[in-house]
Amino acid sequence: MMQAVAVPEQVKDVAQWPVISTKNLDLQFQTADGPVQALKDVTLDVTPGDFVSFIGPSGCGKTTLLRCIAGLETPTGGMLSVNGMTAEEARKSRAYGYVFQAAGLYPWRNIGRNIKLPLEIMGFDKSEQDRRMRDVLQLVDLQGFEGKYPWQLSGGMQQRASIARALAFDADILLMDEPFGALDEIVRDHLNEQLLNLWSRTKKTICFVTHSIPEAVYLSTRIVVMSPRPGRITEIIESPLPKDRPLEIRDSAAFIEIAHRVREGLRAGHGDV
Amino acid sequence: MTDAAQTAVPIIRGAALRRFGGGVYPILAVLIALIAVWYLAAAWMNSTWTMDQAARAGTSPGFSEILADTMSQDRPKLPAPHQVAAEFYDLVFNKPVTSKRSLVWHAWVTLSATLVGFGIGTVLGIVLALGIVHNRAMDLSVMPWAIASQTIPILAIAPMIIVVLNSIGITGLLPKAVISAYLSFFPVVVGMVSGLRSPDAMQMDLLRTYNASRAEILWKLRFPASVPYLFASLKVGIAAALVGAVVGELPVQQGGLGARLLGGSYYGQTVQMWAALFMAAILAAVLVLIVTRIEAGLLKRMGLRQ
Numbered sequence: 214m215m216q217a218v219a220v221p222e223q224v225k226d227v228a229q230w231p232v233i234s235t236k237n238l239d240l241q242f243q244t245a246d247g248p249v250q251a252l253k254d255v256t257l258d259v260t261p262g263d264f265v266s267f268i269g270p271s272g273c274g275k276t277t278l279l280r281c282i283a284g285l286e287t288p289t290g291g292m293l294s295v296n297g298m299t300a301e302e303a304r305k306s307r308a309y310g311y312v313f314q315a316a317g318l319y320p321w322r323n324i325g326r327n328i329k330l331p332l333e334i335m336g337f338d339k340s341e342q343d344r345r346m347r348d349v350l351q352l353v354d355l356q357g358f359e360g361k362y363p364w365q366l367s368g369g370m371q372q373r374a375s376i377a378r379a380l381a382f383d384a385d386i387l388l389m390d391e392p393f394g395a396l397d398e399i400v401r402d403h404l405n406e407q408l409l410n411l412w413s414r415t416k417k418t419i420c421f422v423t424h425s426i427p428e429a430v431y432l433s434t435r436i437v438v439m440s441p442r443p444g445r446i447t448e449i450i451e452s453p454l455p456k457d458r459p460l461e462i463r464d465s466a467a468f469i470e471i472a473h474r475v476r477e478g479l480r481a482g483h484g485d486v
Numbered sequence: 487m488t489d490a491a492q493t494a495v496p497i498i499r500g501a502a503l504r505r506f507g508g509g510v511y512p513i514l515a516v517l518i519a520l521i522a523v524w525y526l527a528a529a530w531m532n533s534t535w536t537m538d539q540a541a542r543a544g545t546s547p548g549f550s551e552i553l554a555d556t557m558s559q560d561r562p563k564l565p566a567p568h569q570v571a572a573e574f575y576d577l578v579f580n581k582p583v584t585s586k587r588s589l590v591w592h593a594w595v596t597l598s599a600t601l602v603g604f605g606i607g608t609v610l611g612i613v614l615a616l617g618i619v620h621n622r623a624m625d626l627s628v629m630p631w632a633i634a635s636q637t638i639p640i641l642a643i644a645p646m647i648i649v650v651l652n653s654i655g656i657t658g659l660l661p662k663a664v665i666s667a668y669l670s671f672f673p674v675v676v677g678m679v680s681g682l683r684s685p686d687a688m689q690m691d692l693l694r695t696y697n698a699s700r701a702e703i704l705w706k707l708r709f710p711a712s713v714p715y716l717f718a719s720l721k722v723g724i725a726a727a728l729v730g731a732v733v734g735e736l737p738v739q740q741g742g743l744g745a746r747l748l749g750g751s752y753y754g755q756t757v758q759m760w761a762a763l764f765m766a767a768i769l770a771a772v773l774v775l776i777v778t779r780i781e782a783g784l785l786k787r788m789g790l791r792q
Contacts, residue, residue, distance in 0.1 A: 285691055304697060311695040313688050321710045321788040330706065331696045362789040 231258035232296060232386060232418045233282055239290030240277060240444075250443035251277045252288070257437065257446060261385070264412055264419045266429035267437045268475060269482070274444020275422045275437075279388050282420065283311055295386070307335060309386035310379030314394050316371035318363040318378075324350070325359030328378045335382055349377040352411055369400040373407070380415070387419045393428070405431055406460055413456060426479075430454075430472045431463055438475060440482025447482035450474055524567050531563040532556035565757040574761040586741060593765050595742040596731050599659050600773070603666020604727035608720065610667060611674025618675070619682045619708070620700070629679075636672050640665065640730065645737045662734030662742070669730040670723035677719030681712025713788065717781035724773045732766060743769075 240252040252274045259265050267275035280286040282295060284304030295303035303309065310331075318327045325346050332342040350356050353373040363371055372392055379387060393401045405428060412419055423429050429436050430452065438448040452471055454462060462468050536555040540547050547555070557566045565573075574589065581588035614632065617624040644665050651661040685707050693703050735744025743766045750759035785791040 283695060285694060304695065307695075307697055309695070311692065313692065315688060317688050317692055319707070319710065321713075321790050323789060334693070334696045334698045334702050334706070 230261075230297065231294075232261050232263075233257070233259035233420070234294045235278075235282075235291065236293075237291040238278075238281065238288050238293055240274070240281060240286060241289045252281070253443035253445045255291070255444075255446055257449070259418060259420065259435075261418055262416055264409075264421065264432055264434045265437060266421045266423055266433040266435070267439060268423055268426065268429045269439030269444075269479065270441055271424070272441040272444070273439040273482075274441070275439050276390050277444060278439075279390050279420060279422050283309060283388050307331075307382060307384060309384045309388050310382065312372075312376055312379045312387065312389040312392045314391045316363070316368075316375040318371055318374060320363055323360055323362050324355065324366070324374050327363070327374060328359070328381050331378060331382050337382075345381050345383075349380045350374075352380060352415070353377045354407065367400075369396055369404060372396065372404065376408075376411075380411075380417075385418060387417045389419065389421045391422050391424070394424070401425075401428070402460060408432065409458055426472050426475050427463060430468060430475060431458065431460075436471070436475055438478035438482065440479070445482075448474075448478040450478065521567050524564075528562065528564045528566045529553055529556045532559055535559065535563070561754045562756055565760050569757050570760040570764065573757045574764055577758075577761055578765075589746075589761060589765050592741055592743050592746050592762065593769055595740075596728070596735065596744065596766070597769060599662035599731040599734065599742070600666055600724070600728045600769075602659060603663035603668075603730055604670050604724050606663060607667035607670030607723060607727060608674050611671040611719070611723070612678055612716075614671070614675045615678030615682055616704075618679050629675075632672055632675050635668070640669060640733050641736075643668075644730075644733045648734065648737050658740070661738075662731050665734040666727040666730035670727040673719040673722040673726065674716070677715045678712055681715030682708045684711045684715065710788065714781075714785065714790065717777065717784075720777050720781075721774050724777055725770050728766065728770050728773065 235255050235257045238252055238255040239250075242249045242251050255274075255278060257265075267278060269275050277286060281288050281293060282300060284295075284300035287301075293300050296306075296308045298306065298308070318324070319330070322330065328346045328349060329342045332345060337345065346359060347356070350359060353376055355370060355373055355377065358366065358370070358374070363374070366374065376389075376392065393404050396404065408419075409432060421429075421432060434452055434456075436450040436452065437446055438450065439445065440447045450471060453467060454471070533552055533556050536547070536552050536559075539555075540552075556562070558569070559565075562569070577587065577589035581590075583590040583594075585591060614624075614628055618628050619625070647665055647668070648661045651657070651664065682704075689707055689711075690703070693707060698706070731742070732744035732747070735742035736748045739745050739749060743762045746762035747759055750756065750762065782791065
């Protein structure tokens with residue numbers, strides 16, 4: 214148990230190239246009411262194979278940070294690199310798969326063709342599209358559902374399909390923006406377990422935005438606690454939990470201890486409220 | 487097993503009857519009421535002429551004689567329903583369809599202009615919508631003109647279009663089709679702009695994460711998302727196209743339902759006018775029905791309808 218704890222620390226020290234690196238990142242939105250500081254002085258390195266959760270109250274910029282990493286927002290200051298490139302270049306080289314809060318499947322495409330959507334755009338040939346579609350459906354445990362339309366699937370299954378779509382082109386990074394936020398507790402637990410399983414099998418680097426403390430603690434190797442006005446990182450917590458995590462781990466003393474630290478961190482950052 | 491089947495049958499039958507009755511009986515009731523009102527109005531409006539005739543001849547007809555006369559005048563102010571029905575039947579079934587007396591021939595003249603105009607209007611509408619969605623200058627400039635174009639009374643502009651096109655040698659079907667297109671492009675523009683813009687920010691972001699090109703965004707997201715909007719517009723557009731074709735036929739007496747309407751009014755042939763009017767209504771209903779059917783089939787194939 215304790216050995217497993219030490220591993221991520223060592224790996225990081227062996228000077229692994231950070232997949233995602235931000236330094237003093239700033240983002241100011243110009244609004245009708247004047248400028249709003251969405252992100253301030255965000256400095257963070259994400260190493261390969263990390264599972265990093267961003268947690269904080271709404272308005273803390275966790276989604277904005279994820280969108281910056283995805284090249285969907287442009288920071289107004291600081292440095293940001295993804296796979297050694299700018300976020301824009303990384304987006305253009307299709308370095309990541311992005312999972313949104315809503316599954317966002319096209320109602321006019323069946324599940325199989327929804328998953329092939331990025332593959333079509335990226336120019337994979339037909340047989341490769343079919344192969345990859347079947348592979349990722351297997352990964353999210355939806356094999357045999359390719360002919361179904363989104364409305365025939367439950368919310369949890371739709372979100373799994375959208376994860377499969379993000380995995381289909383096999384990018385090394387998976388960016389997830391509160392993917393299970395709209396699902397009920399039971400489905401969420403099940404999907405969390407599946408996601409961990411998927412992460413350990415695919416060795417992806419995952420950035421995961423959430424506002425659920427148990428979810429963040431259960432999934433992450435590192436938990437980034439953020440606070441609002443301006444959005445900034447207040448604490449980065451390295452999880453001592455082993456990589457192999459059954460759901461029951463949430464009742465262990467170690468789990469409760471980290472959850473407590475996260476809660477404290479959130480409270481500290483929220484002192485003014 | 488048989489028990490279940492026996493109980494199931496009446497339930498299904500009941501539901502089918504309810505659905506059948508629920509649709510047909512109210513429509514039937516309204517139709518009967520309309521025909522009754524029509525007969526009353528015909529008797530009332532046409533009685534003036536009957537009384538005048540009687541006064542001139544120095545006779546004083548009884549109520550039943552007056553009533554019988556109002557139902558069978560040659561040029562009634564308002565023809566009775568059965569007169570219109572008889573005229574309609576005669577002009578549709580008893581005349582060779584190639585004859586200029588056949589209502590089918592006139593309907594075909596109008597229909598051909600309608601369809602050509604509808605086609606032009608639809609293509610024009612989609613092209614303008616694409617421009618509005620993709621080009622900021624067009625976004626700001628086209629819509630006000632499109633709206634302005636629809637505020638001009640079509641009856642005022644139709645003869646001008648015909649005259650202008652005639653003067654450059656374009657006659658026949660095309661000027662009428664242009665008027666049809668003029669009326670039918672507008673709903674298509676409005677519907678398609680809404681449809682092409684219907685994908686939400688998240689859908690657009692998703693395609694940005696794939697670094698999709700504008701053309702790919704158009705083909706894979708905007709176009710499929712706009713199909714339900716397009717069909718709602720097409721239903722309005724095809725009815726407008728028919729009105730356009732009929733209006734286009736008024737100034738040129740070269741056949742078509744519009745020509746029949748105006749010709750009938752010149753010669754006081756009210757029965758003929760009403761028959762043409764009904765033909766136009768039937769035509770419009772059939773055209774809208776066809777569009778609805780195509781819509782249902784397409785949406786089902788796209789998986790948008792269950």
